[in-house]
Amino acid sequence: MDRKSVLTFIAIYCLVAGIGFLSSKNSAKATAAPVDAAYIVQAESASAAAHAVRSVGGHVRQHLVAIAAVRATLADDEVAVLRANGERFTVFENRGVSGSENSSF
Secondary structure: OOHHHHHHHHHHHHHHHHHHHHHHHHHHHHHOOOOOEEEEEEOOOHHHHHHHHHHOOOEEEEEEHHHOEEEEEEOHHHHHHHHHOOOOOEEEEOOOOOOOOOOOO
16 A cells, blocks of 8 residues: 555544544433432322332432431432322422521521
8 A cells, every 4th residue: 555545544544433432422422311319209208208209210318207208319200200299299309408697596
């Protein structure tokens, strides 16, 4: 092979390899699992809330017996299913709590 053919082959190889790399990166992003978020799910009892979370595929992280609830991680579609049963369950985002600067506590 002459030098021009070798350089052409290397250039085409690099182009094809680059396209393959970029397309595999994009497909990995498209198939990445959704990120679960933290929620409080309240029901008639903590065990009923835990059962509800598990039944939609969520993960119970802590039982909160005093308030008949569980702390759980849930995907958006799992939250939607629980919220569709609003008469039986209440779903809250588990966010941090802070006092105001003017608080007298």
